[in-house]
Amino acid sequence: MLIVPERDIADLMTRAAAFEAVEQVFAAMASKDAYNFPVVREAIGHEDALYGFKGGFDRAGLTLGLKAGGYWPNNLEKRGLINHQSTVFLFDPDTGMVRAMVGGNLLTALRTAAASSVSIKHLARKDAKVLGMIGAGHQATFQLRAALEQRDFEKVIGWNYHPEMLPNIATVAEEAGVPFEAVDLEGMREADVIVSITSAFAPSLLADHVSEGTHVACMGTDTKGKQEVEARLLAKATVFTDEVAQSISIGEAQHAVAEGLIRAEDVAELGAVINGTHPGRSSDDQITLFDGTGVGLQDLAVAASVVDLAVEKGVAIEVDF
Ligand code: NAD
Numbered sequence: 001m002l003i004v005p006e007r008d009i010a011d012l013m014t015r016a017a018a019f020e021a022v023e024q025v026f027a028a029m030a031s032k033d034a035y036n037f038p039v040v041r042e043a044i045g046h047e048d049a050l051y052g053f054k055g056g057f058d059r060a061g062l063t064l065g066l067k068a069g070g071y072w073p074n075n076l077e078k079r080g081l082i083n084h085q086s087t088v089f090l091f092d093p094d095t096g097m098v099r100a101m102v103g104g105n106l107l108t109a110l111r112t113a114a115a116s117s118v119s120i121k122h123l124a125r126k127d128a129k130v131l132g133m134i135g136a137g138h139q140a141t142f143q144l145r146a147a148l149e150q151r152d153f154e155k156v157i158g159w160n161y162h163p164e165m166l167p168n169i170a171t172v173a174e175e176a177g178v179p180f181e182a183v184d185l186e187g188m189r190e191a192d193v194i195v196s197i198t199s200a201f202a203p204s205l206l207a208d209h210v211s212e213g214t215h216v217a218c219m220g221t222d223t224k225g226k227q228e229v230e231a232r233l234l235a236k237a238t239v240f241t242d243e244v245a246q247s248i249s250i251g252e253a254q255h256a257v258a259e260g261l262i263r264a265e266d267v268a269e270l271g272a273v274i275n276g277t278h279p280g281r282s283s284d285d286q287i288t289l290f291d292g293t294g295v296g297l298q299d300l301a302v303a304a305s306v307v308d309l310a311v312e313k314g315v316a317i318e319v320d321f
Contacts, residue, residue: 006103030271
């Protein structure tokens with residue numbers, strides 16, 4: 001069995017490798033070569049932790065496995081550890097033998113950023129110039145770095161519920177050589193692409209804050225009850241997702257579907273656009289919206305990619321098992 005510890009991931013994994021792995025697995029999901037297993041998520045009654053498993057099998061990439069982990073809210077304060085903890089386990093699909101154990105914390109941020117980045121590549125207007133960010137927490141910095149690589153953005157505008165956190169994303173924009181401006185939500189009308197990544201349970205971005213032709217990536221809503229954008233925006237937009245079942249139950253589309261504004265059939269898989277079986281954006285004034293809910297296959301894809309990189313560089317730890 002190979003081990004790639006959390007401490008080695010930053011030196012091994014690149015945004016380009018994460019992008020490629022996620023793009024390929026979205027395509028495999030849409031062509032039914034890959035599927036996610038039902039998610040297990042339990043409040044374990046200890047340390048207020050939420051623990052669970054996200055697994056799947058990609059027949060095209062021959063990746064089988066699961067990500068185990070969750071959220072330990074007391075970690076930072078009590079132990080100086082990050083609150084989100086996860087590990088990916090990969091298995092040989094021919095034999096069922098365990099192939100690798102891989103640190104999943106940084107990989108989760110990279111695969112989530114890769115998902116919105118893939119959506120920008122395939123759905124945003126080619127001439128997009130202004131990138132809007134809603135959210136300035138841990139994930140937002142990764143989202144911004146990855147999004148900036150997809151178009152020749154000339155400006156980043158940002159809004160956050162806690163404005164004192166905005167320097168987190170301003171620094172990333174400035175490091176990439178792109179000017180940053182803090183705006184109010186009405187100011188988001190200037191954006192050609194908007195990435196939203198917050199832990200909100202009520203909408204911040206309203207339908208009237210989004211101009212025609214904008215691509216919106218909603219990345220924060222991954223649980224029942226969470227919501228980042230007004231449900232009416234989904235009714236105005238052409239909606240895409242990683243997995244329709246998750247989008248309408250735990251993703252941003254849960255609210256629009258519950259309110260009868262859209263139906264499950266109105267939500268298309270981003271993978272179908274990648275495969276060319278869905279036309280994607282059809283005009284320059286259409287609003288496209290990607291509901292990125294986060295699927296286990298994304299975790300497995302980036303973990304398999306980092307195992308290959310670790311083997312290539314001779315740093316994977318091999319143990320008899
Ligand atoms: P974080 O705690 O570092 O940041 C939280 C962000 O949400 C901050 O910008 C904060 O200001 C904002 N926020 C908090 N309360 C708000 C409110 N009431 N209204 C509007 N904004 C509010 O968290 P993070 O690690 O950056 O994660 C952000 C979200 O992304 C979480 O909901 C997490 O579950 C989700 N997430 C999704 C995926 C996926 O695959 N889709 C993957 C990882 C994380």
